[in-house]
Every structure is written in C-alpha cells, then in structure tokens.
Amino acid sequence: MSVSKRTVATLIKIDSQPSVTMSNALLRAGHGLTLAEKRVIACAISKLDSRRQLPIGEILTTKITAIEYAEIAGCNMRTAYEALQEASKNLFERKITFFNNDLNHQNDSSSKLVQMRWVGEIHYQEGEGWVEIYWWYKIIPFLTGLKRQFTTYKLHQAHALRSVYSWRLMELLMRFHDTKTAEYDIDFFSNAMDATEKQRSNFNNIRRRIIEPAVNELTSKGGWDIKWTPIKSGRRVVKLRFEFKKYNHILKK
Structure with missing residues (x-):
C-alpha cells in the first residue's frame, strides 16, 4: 500500500x-x-x-x-x-x-x-x-x-462496565435502539462475543458465562431493562431475541 x-x-x-x-x-x-x-x-x-x-x-x-x-x-x-x-x-x-x-x-x-x-x-x-x-x-x-x-x-x-461481554451486548442492542427488539443468529452472537469452542458446544455455557452476567451488569449499572429468549429449532438454540429499554441515568460504579 x-x-x-x-x-x-x-x-x-x-x-x-x-x-x-x-x-x-x-x-x-x-x-x-x-x-x-x-x-x-x-x-x-x-x-x-x-x-x-x-x-x-x-x-x-x-x-x-x-x-x-x-x-x-x-x-x-x-x-x-x-x-x-x-x-x-x-x-x-x-x-x-x-x-x-x-x-x-x-x-x-x-x-x-x-x-x-x-x-x-x-x-x-x-x-x-x-x-x-x-x-x-x-x-x-x-x-x-x-x-x-x-x-x-x-x-x-x-x-461503569467491568466485563467486555456486557460492553459487547450493549453494542449489539444499541443497533436496535429504535425498535427495542434485537434478534441474532446464535452463531453470529457467539462470534460477536468471542465465545470459546467449549462455550459454543453447549448453550448452557453461553447462557451462564456470557448472557446472564452481561444482562445482570447492564441492568444493575447501566439502567437497562432486558428480557431475552432463546429460540429453538428442535432441541438446538438457533437464535436469541432481546427485548429491552434503556433508562437515562448516571451509571453506577
């Protein structure tokens, strides 16, 4: 170049x-x-x-x-x-x-x-x-x-965020700040979150290690109200849907 x-x-x-x-x-x-x-x-x-x-x-x-x-x-x-x-x-x-x-x-x-x-x-x-x-x-x-x-x-x-997972989830939700509903294919979501191979092999690992801690931190520190739903095809989770609101107030440390 x-x-x-x-x-x-x-x-x-x-x-x-x-x-x-x-x-x-x-x-x-x-x-x-x-x-x-x-x-x-x-x-x-x-x-x-x-x-x-x-x-x-x-x-x-x-x-x-x-x-x-x-x-x-x-x-x-x-x-x-x-x-x-x-x-x-x-x-x-x-x-x-x-x-x-x-x-x-x-x-x-x-x-x-x-x-x-x-x-x-x-x-x-x-x-x-x-x-x-x-x-x-x-x-x-x-x-x-x-x-x-x-x-x-x-x-x-x-x-105030102390987890990179929380930060990345915030970014993924902000893309849909107008509609307040975000839906992501599980493979895209796992890639965006830099999930490990072990986490990708079992959705419970993604739920416990990534989604729940990120949602909890955004809720407690960032003024978010987030409800999320796994969408299945058969027994496998194929998509994630997030419905959210963002309240304007100072972030808690």
Whole structure:
C-alpha cells in the first residue's frame, strides 16, 4: 500500500459527550479484545470523524492518553498507565473476526470466517503515558466515510462496565435502539462475543458465562431493562431475541 499522507484523528463530540460509531458489520464481528483493550479501541474510535471519507493511501492515527483512559475506566492514573502499556503490547496481535457473508450484507452464518487486524502499528511512549494507534488500512472503511448501516452510542454508557461481554451486548442492542427488539443468529452472537469452542458446544455455557452476567451488569449499572429468549429449532438454540429499554441515568460504579 502506497502512503501519501498522515492524518491525526480529532475528537468528535455530540452534546459534549464522545460518541463511538462503527459499521454494523464491524459491530457484529468478533473483536477479540480484553476489557482494557476494548476501552482503548473505543476511546480511539470516539476520536474519529465517522462521516469523513479518507483519501486513498492516507494513514489514520489516533493518540490516547492515560488521563483519557482513566476517565473511561474510572480508575487512578497508575492503573491507567499500566493498562495502556499492557494494551500496547497486545493490540497489534488482536484480530477482528467477520463472517464473510456479513461483510457482503448477506444473512448466512454458514459462510467462512475472515480475520482482520485492528492496527498496523502501535506506539507506547514510556514516561509520558500515551499510546498512538496506526489503524490497519482495511479497517478504516468500517470506521470512517459511513453513510448507512452504522451504529452510534455515547462512550460514557460503558463507563461503569467491568466485563467486555456486557460492553459487547450493549453494542449489539444499541443497533436496535429504535425498535427495542434485537434478534441474532446464535452463531453470529457467539462470534460477536468471542465465545470459546467449549462455550459454543453447549448453550448452557453461553447462557451462564456470557448472557446472564452481561444482562445482570447492564441492568444493575447501566439502567437497562432486558428480557431475552432463546429460540429453538428442535432441541438446538438457533437464535436469541432481546427485548429491552434503556433508562437515562448516571451509571453506577
């Protein structure tokens, strides 16, 4: 890939609160991130102008400081420095996992999986407490130049969450914030939640390890009212339906 210029993303705020915007295909993908890495990535996405179409060959970079991380995580500065440093060690290896047909806007979960990086480079500045992300060029169309089929939520909605499963479920529900009903094929849901092979082999594991803890945390900390139903074909759960409401109040720590 030829490189012509470098741009540093600017912070985009709506109603004085940073917003996270991504394509629905990326939202449904497996993100492969720990909670600390999710915070870094979400903060970085909130600094992008999702409406801007980048010229071909332009490198997109985003800087995240320890102060910004501490605000998202609700932690002290020492913890923020350590989290940024640890995230910078692993983010280069983290992969997003798409269903191929989801990339083509088709609803067929039997298609093959496609993996993509989040970042092409990542730099951690020792002693100064900031990390700079150089976004992988193939991920940029899922984050910028978005005209349709995208989801936006306020970054502060995840402030109190202590589980990456809760955060991912929140994102999956926010896609349907108008209808208040979300339905996901079990394979798509398992992929989006980065469920392990053991969890996928037995739905009770997904229920106990992923769905119930995530619903409980969103209910107790995020002001959500969530009812979910497994949909079966024979004895096998094939889909999940979520009916939800979101009440506007400050998240509990």
